[in-house]
Amino acid sequence: MKENKVLKSSMIVMIFVILGKVLAIVRDSLMLAKFGTTHSADIYVWCFGVVFLFTSLGYGLSTTIIPILTEYIETKELKERNRFVNNVTNISMLLTIIITGIGILFSYYIVYYFANKLTNDPMMFNQTVKILKIMFLSVLFLTLQGVVAGVLQAHKEFSIPAAMAAAANLIYIIYLSLFVDTFGLTGFAITTVLAFFVQFIINVPKFKKLGYGYKFELNFRDNDLKKLFILMIPIIISTSTMQLNLFINRSFAMGLYEGATAVLDCANKVTLLTYEVFAVAVSMIIYPILSTFIVQNNHEEYKKSLVKSINIINLVMIPAALAIVILREPLISVLYLRGKFNISDVKLVSEALILYSPTMVAYGVRDILNRAFYSAKDTKTPMIYSIVGVVINVALSAILYRYMSVPGLTLSSSISATVITIMLLLKMNKKFPGIQFIPMIKTIEKISIASIIMGFVIYFMKKIFIINVVSGFILNLTILFVCAVVGSILYFALTYLFKIDETMYIWDIFKSKILKK
Template sequence: MKENKVLKSSMIVMLFVIVGKILGIVRDSLVFAKFGTSHSSDIYVWCFGIVYLFTSLGYGLSTTIIPVLTEYIETKDTRERNSFVNNVTNTSMLATVIITGIGILFSYYIVYYFANNLSNDPMLFKQTVKILRIMFLSVLFLTLQGVVAGALQAHKEFSIPSAMAAAANLIYIIYLSLFVDKFGLTGFAITTVLAFFIQFIINVPKFRKLGYRYKLEVDFKDKDLRKMFILMIPIIISTATMQFNLFINRSFAIGLYEGAASILDCANKVTLLTYEVFAVAVSMIIYPILSTFIVQNNHEEYKKSLVKSINIINLVMIPAALAIVILREPLISVLYLRGKFTISSMKLVSEALVLYSPTMVAYGVRDVLNRAFYSAKDTKTPMIYSVVGVVINVVLSAVLYRHLLVPGLALSSSISSVAITLMLFLKMNKKFPGIQFSSMAKTVGKISIASIIMGVIIYFMKKIFIINLVSGFVLNLTILFVCAAIGSILYFVLTYLFKIEETMYVWNIFKSKISKK
């Protein structure tokens, strides 16, 4: 396997992810335009957060099935692979049906205890319970999606799993454009269930093409099934804790003022723009590659691929985080300033965004490190540190939200995510001695210097362009376009002059293409 396999594969997947992210931006813009930062948007954001806690089931399945199924692909025939996948599907769906039923049955109490600010208004409380019960049905498709998408990735098929977000966002956009005025928030909850179903179903044709056929096979005694579920429990806990962090922050926010949860969610979405396009693609690609190296007992290539992946993450995330902070007002204005999303909402989101920005880099690096531990069949370490991160976040949130309101919740989330990432770094260094973290630190230093120089330039460029922040969509779009274009070129040149390996690799590919033409 070539040294730059991660970079090449990630760029291909990114094309699909970018489409999904663009549609996601359109979706979010329509959501805030239709609902604003109101009780309705707070209800949806909070209920969606509850359901998203259970994405850990799908993520746990897709993550743990990859290394086990990779071994099946290497050593066993199609019939045995098919039987194993069917067993995983049926046993996990049995558990999911039970969880979904319990969630629907106890929705009243979930709302009462975790969103008691809404319980003060009987109408809002009743509506929240109704929306939550509808959206709990999404959990069924999260499980199916996790199994099928994980199987595809085990076969190094990444394009369709990376297109799931685009398909789901298209469903949201159709509803928000054509039907939301008639069916409102209830229809939006039903649309959410449909979107999760679409994410599952688009994987099925390729899944069948690989030779998989569904059968009602259940064998609780299967040793590989047990091994997978043992590995999966810590992953579910560690992944759920990440979503639980967001849920806790939203629950604190929903008690502050109308629209506070939506403000926090909007700031988080802007922060994760680059992360969801780039870092998710890298972590998706690197996991089966690292799993293969572990199966082959090739620790040297494992360590090289890990370092290269983290360097790639930092190369994009560090300048992106800085640029988003500097250009936050025009960016938020272009994305959301329309309909019921007001100037005051934009300013509140902008304040929270500054303190949220460190999570962009931390999330990206943490995802790669988590996948590295999972590929080595160590699922306990990420789980333990994730639980520690939740404790840090809850304590800090309880203190900071009283004094700093929504920005305080953003700050607590940033501190928690950075702390988790640093702990994972230290543990990985002990687990695999010889990883060249010193060279990686030098690369981070070069990236940081280049990013700061770029940041200073685009800051003064913004000052030159700006006359009145909210004078119009065209002004803000011009600021973004010009600053992003010139800033990106400047940053690329600086990282090339600093001889950052990943930048030089991209430049050499470009030169070779030009010379051939």
């Protein structure tokens, strides 16, 4: 594999991911305009958080099926691959149906024990139980989506899985634009189920084009199936911890003030804007590449690709995190300041966002490291450390939210994510000794210096605009646009001046593809 293949592939996938993120911004803006930071928003965000815990099932399936199916692609015929995929699909569906049934049956008790503040208002409580029951139907489609998306990625087909979010967000936007006033929160819950169904179904044509087709296969004794589920259980536990941390923080927030859960969720979404566009694309692509190196027993290329991926993540995440902190109020205003979401909500989200931003970098690097462990068929290490992360987050949240309100919850998440990422990095070096830490640290230093210089420039540019221009949507949009353009050019120039390899590579592509025309 060429050294910069990860960067090339990431750029292609990012187009689809960016489209999905733009539509997600429109979705969230419409949602907050319709519901604001009210109890209705709290109910939906909390119920979605419960159901989203089960995304770990789909993620676990897609993650574990990739290295196993990669071996099948190298060694076995399509018939055998199809048999294995169908067996995984059917058993996963059976398990998911059971989970969905239990979830619907015990929705009352889930709300009672984990959102007990709602018990003070019978109408809110009953509405939350109703919404949760509807949204539990999404779990089946999350599982199916995990299987088919994993198969596509094992075949190095990334574009359709990357487009899933865009398709789902389009469904949300249609509902919020045309039907929300008629069908309200209940209709929004049904729309959520439909959105997850669409995420699954758009993968099917490409899945069939690769030669796969559905047949009823049900063999619990299959050795590869046992291997998959043995690998998957730790992955489910480790990947669910991010959602579990959010769920825990949302549950703490439910006891603060009306709209606190919505404020926390809004801060989380703004923080993860760049992470979900870029880091997810890189981790999606690096995983099958690392899996191939493990199959080939090529540990040197494995370590080089790992370091290259971490450098790429830091190249984008570090300046993005700093820029979002500096431009947080204009950014939140442009995204959400309309309808029932007012200027006081902007300030609340802005306060929470400051302490949340370090998670962008930590999550990005952590995702790469998790995928690296999974590709080496080590699923226990990420699981153990993720559990430690939950313990840290719960302990800190229980203390900090009493004194710092929602910002205390965001700070606990940042500390937990950063500590676990460092632990994973040290453990990876023990597993594969000889990782080039010193060059990687030097790259981080260069990126940090360039980011700080850029940060000073855009901070003073923002101040100049605020002093000299009338406030409002146009001002905020202008601030974001000008600061983004000037900041990006300055940052790119500085990283080129500092001779960061990844920037040099991007410049070489630009010269060869654009300047020669």
